Amino acid sequence: MSALKWQGWLVGLVAIAGLLVFAPLGLYVWASGGEPQAEPPRAAVEDVRVTGCRVDPASRRVTAAVEATGRGEGVGAYVVTVEFRDRAEADPGRRAAQALVRIPGVAPAAxxxxxxxxxxxxxxxxxxxGVAGAEFTPAAPTPGATAP
Structure with a gap:
């Protein structure tokens, strides 16, 4: 046999040895990553939205109507940061006016x-x-209340 033929056989044998070593390792890594991860809780800002924005004619103050839809974690309260601007696009050089609104007692899906x-x-x-941020705080269980 020529030297070139031996090199071909040698490359083939090294490739097969590599498969024998790394294929089980690859299968192990692939199989061990199969546990589904629990979904992280969704952000509270996804539960709230501004439904109206108007200027009160008497006081000339701007007011925003805000709604919050409860999450499956139970009854709780939302603290929503509302931002007031003169245009929808934020101006990085200016700070927009903000106000907080607390919406207590929001039941799941309500x-x-x-x-x-x-x-x-x-x-x-x-x-x-618009909504600049929101936080959800679950309601504390009342003393003496029993779970269903």
Whole structure:
């Protein structure tokens, strides 16, 4: 046999040896990663939205109507940060006015409402109101209450 033929056989044998060593390792890694991970709880900001934005004619303050839809974790309260701007796009050089609104007692799958009152708004300027952040706090169980 020529030297070139021996090199071909040698490469083939090394490839087969590599498969015999690394194939079981690859199968082990593939099989051990099969446990499904629990989904992380969704962010509270996904449960709230601004449904209205208007300027009160008497006080000239901008107000935002906010609704929160409860999550399956049980009854709780939302604290929503509402932002007031003169356009939908945020201006990185300016800080927008913000207000907090607390919406307590939101049951799972129920919708509760709140209102955020913002600053005095300039005449002839249309406001934009949006959710800047939200936090959900589960309600504390009442003493003496029994679980169903």
């Amino acid at each position: 919708t509760e409402y709140g209102e955020a009152v913002g600053p005095v708004w300039p005449v002839a300027t249309v406001p934009w109101c």
